[in-house]
Amino acid sequence: QQQVKQSPQSLIVQKGGISIINCAYENTAFDYFPWYQQFPGKGPALLIAIRPDVSEKKEGRFTISFNKSAKQFSLHIMDSQPGDSATYFCAASEAGGFKTIFGAGTRLFVKA
């Protein structure tokens, strides 16, 4: 019940294409869903986050879509660029808690 399942494990996209990464959760107490971007040898950095009271949040080329009834959320990267090549982690947090559950990560490679 505490797991966050992320797919795909790896993804190759052409430059200019759309990258889509999906996550699913079970615990309905989660109420904060961030995405992190990690480059090799670096720590993850918060990219974008959403709360379940909205169905979509957009920041630049990055969009989170959230489906509360299906307990799923996804990251869409529009106009993907080689510089977007990184590992992306979804996560879920429980209100009032101090622990975050991370997905296993998706390695994205954008071909020039």
Place this chain on the structure above:
Amino acid sequence: DGGITQSPKYLFRKEGQNVTLSCEQNLNHDAMYWYRQDPGQGLRLIYYSQIVNDFQKGDIAEGYSVSREKKESFPLTVTSAQKNPTAFYLCASTGTGINYGYTFGSGTRLTVV
């Protein structure tokens, strides 16, 4: 600039040796965390601390110890009891509550030699 500083960036440990990884933050964050990341894997929680002088075990605390004597500092000791310590270690912090997302340090890569 505010952030989290982890040191050293690379660390080599001999068999049977204890080593300590440093984590310092100047973000005035209450909560701090240690995660372990193995190649191609996700993040696994080792320990976390909500306030000074208090900390809780995470999912993989065996073979590790921490202290939280100051709000800014949360060092992690990898003891000789940790049989497979080679990994990338990440320190993180959050402000009040969990809903502001984590700020991560740049990590320490520990290798057993």
